[in-house]
Each structure stands twice: as structure tokens, then as C-alpha cells.
Amino acid sequence: MTDLDKQYNSAQVETKWYSLWESRGYFRPASDFVTQSTVPSPQFLDKTQKKSGDRGPSPRDSRYVIVIPPPNVTGMLHMGHALNNVIQDILVRWNRMKGRDTLWVPGVDHAGIATQNVVEKKIAKEKKTRWDLGREKFLEEVWKWKHEHGSTITRQLRRLGASCDWTRERFTMDDGLSKAVREAFVTLYERGLIYRGNYIINWCPRCQTALSDEEAAHKDVQGGLYHIKYPIVKSPSPGFQPPSSSGRGGREGVGIDHIVVATTRPETMLGDTAVAVHPNDPRYKHLIGKKVVLPLMNREIPVIADEFVDPEFGTGIVKVTPAHDPNDFAMGRRHKLEQINVMTPDGKINERGGVYKGMDRFEARKKILQDLEEQGLFVRRDSHLHAVGHCYRCDTVVEPYLSKQWFVKMQPLAEKALKAHEQGKTVFFPDRWTKVYLNWLRGIRDWCISRQIWWGHPIPAWHCRACAESTDHRSHAMDPGLSTVDTMKGIIVARETPKECPHCQSKDLVQDPDVLDTWFSSWLWPFSTLGWPDKTGDLKKFYPTSDLVTAPEIIFFWVARMIMAGLEFLGEVPFHRIYIHGTVRAASGLKMSKSLGNSIDPLEVIEAIGADALRYSLVMLSAQDVYLSREKFEVGRNFTTKVWNACRFVLMQIQDLESASTDAGQFKRLELSLPNRWILSRFEEKAAGVERLLSQFGLAQAAAELYHFVWDDFCDWYIELAKPMVQSGDVPPQSVGGQAALKLQTQKVLFFVCERILRLLHPFMPFMTEEIWQRFKEKATGRMSLPHVSSGNPGRGSPIKAFGDDEKNEWPESIMFAGWPHDGPKHFYDAEAQKAIGLLQDAVSGIRDLRARFQIAPTDKLKAVIVCKEKGAREVLTAFEREVKTLGRLAELQCVRTFEKKGAMVANAFPSFDVFISVEGILDLEKEKKRLGKKIRETEAWIKSIRKKVENPSFAEKAPKEILEKEKEKLEDAQKLLLSYKTQLTSF
């Protein structure tokens, strides 16, 4: 058996094990390796399966499936990815160890706009635009880019240790998923849930495409609310006359000859087709039906009345621009107003904007205000804070824009999702996200799915020119009287490219130029990756998946839509539990981003301290939003180092152990020493706690539990207690036989517990635990799984049976299949040992405290007396004489019932005993008296507070018995302490 290196070499270990794991197929589900007949019966559409609810996958659930939130193909691993994937990997590795048929499906998203932007930037360096290349050539460029750079992110995920089944890796633009997208679109169309029409959508003038409501991120912007005069037309109208600037009309919104409107986007006035007031607004009632002159354009437009207008806001008069504002659009339809689009797709004023034609929208705003001012029509600018939509990809201010787009009717889909939730089929962790999800579903709006970019899934719709010519589509935009929804005449929606028009047999067909929103492929992810729409084995076996792990930002974009798609296309929710973890932020509270220069690169951290340390740090911080700084990774680094050294020590101590076994049956409780019984008992407790926490996504707490168990219990106490047992130098000559047996059992327990600790830690720190565990395996079996990167059959050893089973050293190839060490009954629970070690810890701490307080050098061998107030305590501490002496660095120790103090001695008091040491010559009597006085006051206060509680009749009456007992015990302990303090004080 080889020793561990003094220093853990993370880089070497990580590459070695990851490539071995992957090449041997360890990440693939177990069912890939067994014959069809033995595959556990699929739960696909199993109606008897009830809400697995909040207690996690039931023990009988033999599968565990997660689909990865596919990172963008343009993505570079950032801390958000790291956190998300570390959490998934912990869950996946844990479930795999539990013996479930475990699958984590990885993949990458084609990220329409983001990717197109990247490639456009690239060709811009050659001074080319996508239009220069043309659609086909440009798409070739994108694919080329994808093949060259698209695997960066998946390589980086491997560095984290993510145990995804890479043989099932998918891309949202691959053939299978493209087929799924067409199937979904056509199915929705056939169900009447897809329509096409003219609406105001969010338009990004930079990306030159429509955006969904979710993609237009609203940000508060300090803008202007501009007040502008619109002259009233005298009737009968002789034509426009410049207004007199008197304006002595008094009321702000209306003068003798003009009204005043307020707007935040003055440039859109070029497309005004009315102004509106509230029908009951007494100030303006008389204006309804009159006309005003639209300044600059010199067009006459009507004053209409509409309930939408809020009389309280601005002047109570609003300009109406149906082509550039969603509310105005709705008003326009109610009043059959003309829609005048005054902008080009790239955000410039078009030919309908008169002299402003060709100006950028913001430039035009300035010029228009300037012109109004010159004409005396500009009243004032109020500073105004309002929400403005920004493109979530490029942050450009979004323009509400009238255009023809494809939509999905969402109401029917949302209703199914709401019903599924009522039936308990979707459970959010933490629960508060449920409300966010439900509120969005209840207020759902139709989903604009067409995008005017080139990189994406083409819409499976074809236009027949012959049929189209028989309808005048172009008139729709200008004729508000017609329905905004297209008749679909001349449009063929089909799974396969049609050869001819089914109506007129014309072969002159052209595919719709738009592509689908990226999320239209993402929302199919949980089943498209498994082969849908084909009825594949994977789909049967692995759908629905178990859990979804993601960040809150994409609950609407992705989570909610996946649920709706799963229900719509497969009749079942795609996952039962949704774990929403925190957002990663910089320590400043801002979002981490490269552009802000506050990001920490996970790969740099991995290189510096290893993936395991990164993982552990992230998880420990993940109880809520994660605020990161470099120092925060020290927790994980320190802990991984601690684990490494503890295991190194254990391996050194068991070198001469011949029968190293993981069989729990090897231990007979009564033959074990108290420390051995104690650590076995503590381990069992902690394993159960970790199990419970993991099953409800309490990863941070689980990591903390393990951290403290390993560090405090195992390293600080157990290993220290074991040292004298296993290190032969200390053997008292009078008990050689017993000592040899004690050494052997301690070695066995060290091996046994440490090996199980490695398994508990494995999901959190996979690399280091594998590396060390292989040494344990080598110790036990004389061989290890050599890290040859072979392409042979992915053989697996049979997993070690669950805790408590008869294990015959059948070690699997990897710790990944070593089984999860907590499935069995309580083997080692031991109240007696726990109590005994508690006493030992008190005694040792008491001595150490005295040593430190009186500055007694560690080399000074000291004499201590423990005065036991209880018989039980005396027995235990007498038995631990050697341990107490070693850990307290004592030359001599006496455990007595009664004690006559001689000379200058000081003590620490505990409920069942007091520890004394001799401090001849260094005792500051006054200081010690003061200290005791303080202790006495504290203890008296404590006693008083317990008394108050215990002696309250209604406490005795209403509190549970066990609490009452506990309080009484506390009171007794406190009284014993007080007595000790007082005795000491009087003895000075």
C-alpha cells in the first residue's frame, strides 16, 4: 500500500480520475449495463404514483434523473454555473451511491441571439455584416464557430467534476431536438394554440428582432415627462393657425386654444392618430369629438374618450400612438384609429416621419423637442422615473413596435400547469417560489415566439405565393377594423417541407423567414433530450425526471414553460421537485459579471486550490444567495486539506492491520472501547442527519454537519484518543495482551469509520475521496483500480451492500459505487459511550483551560486531581485515566471521591466533577477570587431564571414532560456548579 503524498496534488488527481470515470462509463445509468428484462419497471405515466411531495424520492423510487439547465453554447463557466452544477452533481452522486438508476443528461443551448451576436462580432472584424454573407453562408459561419468553440463549456463542466452522462449529450439544434421542435410547433398549431398576427411587441432595434415579454427586462430610468401643446382646431376648421402664446387659461391641461399632453417618448408623436381623455373628466368633457392639430406634422387628429386614461396622471390628456405603444394600440382598436408606424426596424424614423426621416429615435427626440420649443409648443420637462424595457441580451432600449409575429396561446397551457400544481405534482424548494410561479401562470400572456434572426429553429410554416396574392395581407396593418389575427390563408404548417400547396397545388412555396425563440426548444428539454417525439427506451425509462435544479432568474423563461410543455405533449409534469438555489453575487452585492470586473473565475480557483475545495466552499455558502470573494474559498481549501491529512494519518496507523474490512458485523459492542463505541455512534447519527438534509435539498447544512463531524469529532477527539491506542510506544507493560487487542480494534474502527466518512464526503468532494478511498481499497484487497484510461468495457464491481449488511470486502472499482453508508438500522447508537466521552471531554477541556489561564508550559508535566461528585463519573474518568493524562499532558492524575485541598490549587467545576491543579507560586489570589465571584453571580442568575420557569405552575402544567425534566436537570447541574464555586471560594 502506498502512502498519501504529504501535499494533495489536485490537478493530477482530478484529471486522472475524471477521465477514468468517464471512459469507463461510470456516469451512465446502471440500467445501460443490464439486460432489458432486469430493468426496473418504468414509472412512465404511472398513475398510481402519488405526490412524491416534499420528502423527496421515496425509497422505492429506483431511478434518479436530472436534466442539466443547458448552458449557452457561447458560455464560459462562471460561478453561477459552478454553483448550479455542483449542487446537481452532489444530488446525482448521492443518489447513484444509494444504488438508484441514475442519469444526469447534459447538453448545450444554441442561444439564438447570443450566439448570433458573437458570430456577427467576429465577421465584423472583417468589416462584414450578416447581410453581406447572406443567410446560408452566415449560418455556415455559426456552425463553424460552434464546432470550434462550442465545447468549451462542457469541458469546463468536467473540470468541476460533473458526473453527467456525456454519451447522452444533446444540443438544442441537433437533428433530434429539431424534430422535437417541429413536432411541438405543429401539434400546438393543430390544437389551435398557435396564431400569427399584428401586435405591439418588444422590438430590439440593435438585434432587429422581436422579444418576448420576459426578454424585455424593465429597468427604472430617470427620464423626462415632456408637456407639449396641441392646438385645438376651431370648428369649422379654417386650417391651422399658430396659437397665441397667452395661455392664460389657468388649468394646466387646457388653454383657450390648445391642450397639453404629457409624454415620455416625444418622438412617437409623429405617429399620433388621436388624443384621449377620460370620458368623465369634467375638465375635458367639452373637448371630446373635437379635433386638435398634431404639431410638426400638421395633421388633424380627434379627441377621443377612453376609460384607460388616468385623469390623475400628467395633464389627464394622453396622446395616442397605436403603432408604438401597447395601450395606445388597444385604444386604437377600440376606436378604429389608424396605425402609423414611424420607425424602421433599426430604430430610425421612417418616411412617414416627415422631415425627421433617417434620424435615430433619440436624435429625433431631441430635434423634435427643439422644434416644438421654437414653435412655442413646448411647455416643460418634468423629471420622471419610469420603467423602460431593455433587451436582455444587449441592453438596448426596447421599442414597442407594431409587427406581424407568431404567438402561442398560453392560457390553456397554464391552466394545465395550475391544475397539476393543485394535484401536488410540482413542489418548489424553498416553498416561497411556489407563489411566484403561480402568480405568473395566473397572469400569463401569450408568448411571442418568432424572432427575426437567422440562428435558430426555422418556423415550420410555408407561404404559398399564389394563395397569398388572393388576400391582401398588407392591408391589415393599416386597417384597424380587421382582425389582428391572420386567417392563415396561404400558410402551410407542416412537420415536413411540403412539396406543394394543399389548396392550389402551387409549388411556389417559401418558408417563413423567422426563427423560433430559443426557449421554444428549451421548454422541450426534459423529454426532447430523451428522444421525444420518438417513443424511445430512454423516454420510457427516464421520463418524468426527478428533480430540477436551477436559479430563480429562469423560473418564467424555463421552469414554468417546461412544466407546461411536459403536460401538453406528454401528459405528465417533467419533474416533481424544483430546487431553486441562490444567485451568485460579488461581495459588493452586485451581480458578478466580467464587464464589471468583479468576477472570480471558477477555473482559476480550481487551479489554485482544486475542484473539491471550490465545490465545498460553494456548497457551504449556498444556504441563500451566495456573496463571493476570494477569501470565502478558504473554508473549502482548509477543509479538504484537513481531510487529506486525517486520512493520511489513518493510513499510516493501519499499515500493520491485516484484516481491513467495511463489514459492520465485525464489531461486537461489548468488546469495543468507549472511544470506539462513541465514534461509531456519532458517525451513525451524523450520517442519518446528512441523509435527512440531502433529501430536502439542505446541502449547505449537510456540508456543515460533515465539516464539523470530521473536524471536531473525528480529528480533534477521536484521532487524538486513538493515538495512544495505536501508537505502540505508550503501551503500559502490565496490560500487553489487552493492549494489543485494543490496538487492533482501534485500527479496525479507524479504517471502518474513515472509509465511511470518505463515502459521505464523496458527493461533495469527489476527486479527493476517490483518490484516498483507492488506498483504503488497496489496503483491504491488495489492489486498486488503476487509473489506466482504457476503452474497454465499462465493467463495474458489485456495489458494497448497504450499511449493516454482510459485506465481504467486495470492493467495487470506484467509490462511486461503494454504496451510501446509511440505509440500515441503528447499529451503533450508544448513549452510554456518548455520555462517557462527554465527561472525558469536559475533564480534558477543564485541565487545558487551567493550563492556559495559568500559563503552564506544555512541557511542564502537571499533576491534577479530579474530584467526582457522582459515582458514575468517577468510574468513567478512572477508566479514562490514560486518555485524560495524555490529552491534558499530565504527569499524574488522581480520581477521588473526597479531597482535602493542600497548598495553592485552582479548579474548574462541572456538574459531576471538579478538576484541580496545583499552582504553587503562580496563583494570583485576588484575581482568582474575582473570577469565582463572577462565576457565582452568573450561576446564581442562571439558577434564578430556571427557577422562575420551573416554579411557575402553568409551566409544569403545560410544558411537555421531557422539557420539564430537562429543566430540572439543568437546575440540579447549576446548583452543583454553584456549590463547587462557593466551596472553592471559601477555601482560599
Add this chain to the structure above:
RNA sequence: GGGCAAUUAGCUCAGUUGGUUAGAGCACUUCCUUCACACGGAAGGGGUCAGAGGUUCGAAUCCUCUAUUGCCCACCA
């Protein structure tokens, strides 16, 4: 304008269904390079759990209000 979080030691945060003399990590003070580990060991100081009410035998924990911060949603031009 609505909703949701957070507010606990100098800093970063844990605190399960109310029962603790309120915990951890970092930082700090003292001691220690003893043969697993100085990315370590031992000991220690430090908090009226944001504020005010309330429920309860008992509240950091439940309720109400207030303050501060952050996030999400929202068509008020």
C-alpha cells in the same frame, strides 16, 4: 404601485416543527512549530438576535406595525 427576501459577534453567515446560559467560519488576544495537518493544535474575549407592540408557561424562532437593504413583478402615458 404590488410581491418576496434579508436585518443575529468587527466581517460573512448557520440556527429544522417556538423549550439554549444564542452558534460557526474569518478576524482578534494568549500559548504552542510535540513525529496527520501552522491551510494546524489548545484556550479566550466579543451579541439586550434592526426597533416597537402582541400571542405563549416559554419567542432569534409565530402575529402586527415601523425602519433600512436587496431582489422580482407591473402598460399608468
